[in-house]
Amino acid sequence: MDPAEKLFLIKRNLQEVLGEDKLVEILKTRDVKIYWGTATTGKPHVAYFVAMSKIADFLRAGCEVTVLFADLHAYLDNMKAPWELLELRVKYYEAVIKAMLTSIGVELDKLKFVRGTDYQLSKEYTLDVYRMTSLVTEHDARKAGAEVVKQVEHPLLSGLLYPGLQALDEEYLKCDAQFGGVDQxxxxxxxxKYLPHLGYAKRAHLMNPMVPGLTGVKMSSSEEDSKIDLLDSAAQVKKKLKKAFCEPGNIQDNGVLSFCKHVLFPLRKTGETQWGRTNVIERIELRDVHPGDLKNAVEIYLNALLEPIRKEFEKPELKKLTSQAYPVQKKKFAGATNAQANGGAEDEIVPSRLDLRVGKITSIKQHPEADSLYVETVDLGEESGPRTVISGLNGLVPMEQLDQSLGVFLCNLKPVKMRGIESQAMLMCASMEGKAQVEPLSVPEGSSPGERVFVEGYEQGKPDDELKPKKKVWEKLQPDLRVNDQNEATWQGNLLMSKLGKIVTKSVKNSPIK
Structure with a gap:
């Protein structure tokens, strides 16, 4: 490429460039050195592909690109990440961003990866921080971080230091230009303004637009409904896209359309992915496409981007890293009975409160008063004898398939009469969304009635004696019970287990468990 072609690729789809004349001069003699930094706080989501697609552009233009995992910046940003989690989150960011770049065809050996604390704790850097503080006013520091650092009425000094460190990174990473969002x-x-006061060169700055989220506002790690997580299943992608704001004629606040413009189109046009043209893409470019068609097309391409990342994070060590770096936030509600049993001050909405056990269906018949119901006699390993369980599976699962089979049963729901017969537990099944396909969960070979089924990481809790309907514990836990794309039963991504191994399904994937 000649310098003009390289500059075009560098600038493509950017909202603003400061110091373009510097880039033009540099390109006359050599390639541009660019750095992009990300503070390791919340989980990266699909909007990060906007930055990744630009990094792909920079590399195609021959740029030397440094990716900074800004762990110290993450600590300085008020109330976003405790220090003890930062090391784990840096590792997560490094793994997931490398997986993202690989999924769009970027060769990692062309990139340089750096952690902030690798150089930001050096004597030279620290002295420059002090030099910076002797020049900068509180007003300027606060104004600089207004769009990035969490704003509070009485800010911590750490948040005021944040912009100065990001400025110094340009010098210590020896870049010609810094790349980031227009919010920076x-x-x-x-x-x-301030680097020249320290005797350092003023750099160019390349700014991406802020891509709207699925709700029409900025896509954010802290707004669950506004984003698609990089590890979301295909079913979760479908569900979130279905609910996404995508108003006909609105091209300003349309996150789905913005994702096409800043990720899917650039990657397709530059050959970073092997996508062909489709009728939907032709119509998008002609501004004549129904929102439903757009969402369906984006779903296909987005899953193509996410699938390699999902597979990478099926590795046990990365599953463990994910759960450690982003531990499950436990939901709470007022109450004391179960909390006292578990040594806590409040009832926690955790899966250990569910009494899930392996059970064996020893006999089964059709309910005499309801064609859709089975009446099952179930051995749950109790001294009091078997329980009666009623399941609405007639017409969905053959009776002979259930007879003498082992399954997972929820045993501490309040018993309820169904057409005159009391049901004393519930058979747990995966149900394919939108289809009449239901499958009972399968337990490991060699399992016995009465063995406890638990969520990995929640083995030690004591189940409630009975789940009180008014507390809605089951109703709050059930939406996070799903079968993933590996046929594994999970709660918030954590595996359902017995002492002999994982709880799975034989065929149903990416479906809720009810």
Missing amino acids: RKIFTYAE
Whole structure:
């Protein structure tokens, strides 16, 4: 490429460039050095592909690109990440961003990966921080971080230091330009103002637009409904896209359309992925496409991007890293009975409160008063004898398939009469969304009635004696019970287990468990 072609690729789809003349001069003699940094706080989501597609552009333009995992910045950003989690989150970011780049065909050996604390704790850097503080006013520091650092009425000093460190990174990473979102513009102009006062060169700045989220506002790690997580299943992608804001004629607040413009189109046009043209893409470019068609097309391409990342994170060590870096936030409600049994001050909405056990169906018949119901006699390993369980599976699962089979039963729901017969437990099944396909969960070979089924990481809790209907414990836990794309039963991504191994399904995937 000649310099003009390289500059075109560098600038493509950016919202703003500060210091373009510097880039033009550099390109006359050599390639541009660019750095992109990300503070390791919340989980990266699909909007990160906007930055990844630009990194692909930079590399195609011959740029030397450094990716900074800004762990110290993450600590300085008020109330976002405790220090003890940062090391784990840096490892997560590194693994997931490398997986993202690989999924769009970027060769990792062309990139340089750096952690902030690898150089930001050095004597030279620290002295420059002090030099910076002797020049910067509180007003300028606060203004610079207004769009990036969490704003509070009485800010911590750490948040005021954040912009200065990001400015110094340009010098210590020896870049010609810093790349980031347009929300960082005030930090970029802050760097242009103060670095020369320290005797350092003023850099160019490349700014991406902020891509709207699925709800029409900025896509954010802290807004669950606004984003698609990189590890979301195909079913979760479908569900979130279905609910996404995608108003006909609205091209400003349309997160689905923005994702096409800034990720799918650039990757397809530059050959980073092997996608062909489709009728839907032709119609998008002609501005004549129904929102439903757009969502369906984006779903296909987005899953193509996410599938390699999902597979990478099926590795046991990365599953463990994910759960450690982003531990499940436990939901709570007022109450004391179960909390006292578990040594806590409040009832926690955790899966250990569910009395899930292996049970064996020793006999089964059709309910005499309801064609859709089976009446099952189930051995749950109790001294009091078997329980009666009623399941609405007639017409969905053959009776002979259930007879003498082992399954997973929820045993501490309040008993309820169904057409005159009391049901004393519930058979747990995976149900394919939108289809009449239901499958009972399968237990490991060699399992015996009465063995406890638990969620990995929640083995030690004591189940409630009975789940009180008014507390809605089951109703709050059930939406997070799903079968993943590996046929594994999970709760919030954590495996359902017995002492002999994983609880699975034989055929149903990416479906809720009820």
